[in-house]
Amino acid sequence: MSSPPRIRPRPGSRRSARDRSEAAPPTLTCPTRQTLDRLADRWTVVLLDQLENGPRRFGQLRDAADGISEKMLTQTLRSLERDGFVTRRSDTAKVPQVWYLLTPLGRSVLEPLAAVRSWAHQNIDGIERSRLSFDAEPR
C-alpha cells in the first residue's frame, strides 16, 4: 500500500504534445478527416469533376450527375460553397443565369483527389480479391 500509484503514460502523449503546439486542430487527424468526409460525399467528386472543365449551370450539373435529385444537388452545391470549394456567378444576360465554378481552393483539392483516384483504380481489383477471399474463409 506504500508504493505510489503507477502512472501509465497517456496513450499518444507524444502526439498530444505536438498538437498543443499547433493552433487549429483538436486532434492530429481532424483536418484530414474533415477533408476525407468532404471528398467521400456521394456527389462531391462528380461535381468537382464537372466543374474542373469550366463553369456549369444548375441544369448542366443535374444532367451530368445522373440520378441526383434537385434537392440533393442544391444541398451539395451549398455545402461546397460553404466550404469555399465552389462559388456562384451571375451573367449579365437579360434573364441572368447563375453559373457555378471552382474557387482556387476547390481547384487545389483536385490534386490530392487525383492521387486517391489513381491509387483506387490501380488497387480496386486487389481489394475485391481480398474481400472474396476473406468472405470465403470459415470463421
Place this chain on the structure above:
Amino acid sequence: MSSPPRIRPRPGSRRSARDRSEAAPPTLTCPTRQTLDRLADRWTVVLLDQLENGPRRFGQLRDAADGISEKMLTQTLRSLERDGFVTRRSDTAKVPQVWYLLTPLGRSVLEPLAAVRSWAHQNIDGIERSRLSFDAEPR
C-alpha cells in the same frame, strides 16, 4: 405526331463508353468513392497511422485510438482485414499473441493519404474562414 421521338443523349455517355472498356468499375468514380469511404471512416486513418510504425497488438491499438470501443476496434480491424489493408499474425510465445500489421496494399494507400493530409493541413484555415463568412451572409 409523325416526327420520331427525340432521343436525348444519355448524360455522361462518353464516360459510359470508357467504362465499358474496363473490367470492374460500374461507374468512373466507384473505386474512388470506395477508397474515399474507406479512408473517411472515423478510425481508419488513426489505425493506419499506428500500423505504419510496425505491428501492433489489439490492446496497443485500443490505447492509441483514444476513445475507440473494443467493439468498434474489432469491427474496423475486420473491415481493414477484409479489404486487404491489414493482416494478422500470431507469434510463437507459449501464450500466442495476435499482431496486426499492414499489408503491402495497406502500406501503399499511405501515399495518397499523405497527399490528402498535407492538403488538409494547408487548407483547413481557408475552409474554416469560408464557413464563417458563408454563415454570416444574410440569405
